[in-house]
Amino acid sequence: MSLYFIGLGLGNENDISVKGLELVKKSDVVYLENYTSQLNCSKKELEKLYGKEVILADRKKVEIDSDEILDNAQIKNVAFLVVGDVFSATTHLDLYLRAKEKEIKIEIVNNASVLTAIGITGLQLYKFGKTSSIPFENENVQVPYDVLKSNLKNNLHTLFLLDLNPVENKILSVNDAIRYLQKVELKRGEGVFKDGTLCVGCSNLGSQDRIIKSGKAHELLKQDFGKGMQCLIVPSQKLHFMEEEALRLWR
Ligand SMILES: C[S@@+](CC[C@H](N)C(=O)[O-])C[C@H]1O[C@@H](n2cnc3c(N)ncnc32)[C@H](O)[C@@H]1O
Numbered sequence: 001m002s003l004y005f006i007g008l009g010l011g012n013e014n015d016i017s018v019k020g021l022e023l024v025k026k027s028d029v030v031y032l033e034n035y036t037s038q039l040n041c042s043k044k045e046l047e048k049l050y051g052k053e054v055i056l057a058d059r060k061k062v063e064i065d066s067d068e069i070l071d072n073a074q075i076k077n078v079a080f081l082v083v084g085d086v087f088s089a090t091t092h093l094d095l096y097l098r099a100k101e102k103e104i105k106i107e108i109v110n111n112a113s114v115l116t117a118i119g120i121t122g123l124q125l126y127k128f129g130k131t132s133s134i135p136f137e138n139e140n141v142q143v144p145y146d147v148l149k150s151n152l153k154n155n156l157h158t159l160f161l162l163d164l165n166p167v168e169n170k171i172l173s174v175n176d177a178i179r180y181l182q183k184v185e186l187k188r189g190e191g192v193f194k195d196g197t198l199c200v201g202c203s204n205l206g207s208q209d210r211i212i213k214s215g216k217a218h219e220l221l222k223q224d225f226g227k228g229m230q231c232l233i234v235p236s237q238k239l240h241f242m243e244e245e246a247l248r249l250w251r
Contacts, residue, residue, distance in 0.1 A: 003073035003099050005092065007085040007111030010206025010229075012041035013049045020109040024050050028076035031057040031069060034166050036090040037083035037114070037229060040207050046081075054081070058167075066095055073104045085113035089131070089161060114231060117205040118159060121212060122246020123235055129156030134177050134232075135163045136170075145184040148234055149192045160232040174201035174225045177232040178217050193217065198235055200250065204228035214250040 004023040009015030016024070024030060032046065034056045039046075047054050057080075061068065072078045086092060086108060099106055119125050129151030132144040144160060151158040162172035178201075181193040195218040203225040204210040213223045235243070 001073060001075055002077050002105040002107055003069070004077070004079045004107045004109065005086040005096065006079055006081050006109045007113070008039060008081055008083050009111040010039070010084055010114065010117055012039055012207070013045045015039075015111065015206065016049075017109060017111060020111065021049075023077075023107060023109060024052075024079045024081070026077055027052075027079035029055065029072050030079045030081065031055050031061075032081045033057050033062055033083070033090075033092070035059045035062075036164075038164065038166060039083050040204065040209075040228060062092070062095060066098060069095065070099055070102055070104065073099060074102065085111050085115070088113035088115050112206055114161070114205060114229070115159070118202065118231070118233060120205065120210075121200050121202065121214070121233060121250065122243050123157050123200070123233060124240065124243060127155075127157055127236060128159055129154060131159045131161060133161045133163065134172060134180055136165070136172055138180050142184055142188075145181060145188065145192060148181070149190065152192065152234075152237060155236045155238045157236050158234045160234070162230055162232065164229070171227070171230060174199075174203065174223070174230045174232050175221055177230075178221055181234075182217065193234070198237075198247075200233040200235060200247065201225055201230065202233065203230040205231075212250045214247040 006020040032054050035058050043054050130147050132147040134144050148158045164171045185193045196216045199217050199220050200214045201220050202212050
């Protein structure tokens with residue numbers, strides 16, 4: 001009896017790996033962690049491919065009531081599906097450690113993550129500094145601004161991951177993220193994020209219908225990034241000439 005942590009990748013139901021799909025087919029219970037990210041397909045489309053029911057696992061089920069998942073994994077094969085990669089950006093380390101403690105057999109199947117898919121922008125992955133998340137309730141939140149300030153000081157790019165609420169079908173958009181940074185800039189006035197700051201907005205990375213736009217903050221505010229998963233990058237002020245060339249593709 002096992003607990004399978006399986007990354008689903010970023011696009012739709014077909015982005016699961018062959019290895020991941022084989023394990024899902026072997027599973028008696030299939031959970032989909034659905035509060036940190038979303039695929040471009042419905043639960044029904046996943047169930048059709050897997051030929052079995054998929055149980056949506058919200059934050060409470062995974063982080064507070066995880067005994068249900070672990071108890072099942074002690075007597076059955078359980079698949080725990082994660083959009084993107086299993087331990088990237090959202091760490092499901094707590095569930096992993098608790099399963100280890102209970103001596104449950106674990107298998108991990110990795111997949112693509114937003115943390116690497118941003119490589120398509122042309123910005124070099126090893127020149128990214130600390131990643132920050134921007135929540136919906138951000139009235140008194142300043143950490144993302146501080147992270148940007150520190151990364152810029154060290155000539156590093158900054159990736160902002162943006163909040164989502166799958167129950168209400170809501171996401172924080174690239175435009176919301178820019179407005180948030182402008183608002184903090186207005187309060188703090190430290191010149192970290194100006195109207196002319198170069199930004200790269202991305203949505204639906206890993207899908208055919210991805211949107212990537214680079215431009216000044218005020219220019220990106222006029223762009224529509226659609227309804228898919230979105231993230232914002234503020235590049236370092238020192239770009240390699242190849243990075244500059246790549247960013248011109250997305251103007
Ligand atoms: C907390 S992270 C979870 C990362 C996931 N485990 C992974 O490995 O990709 C989710 C956030 O990443 C960003 N994101 C996820 N998938 C994306 C995509 N395909 N395109 C753009 N941004 C994405 C969004 O800001 C989303 O709210």
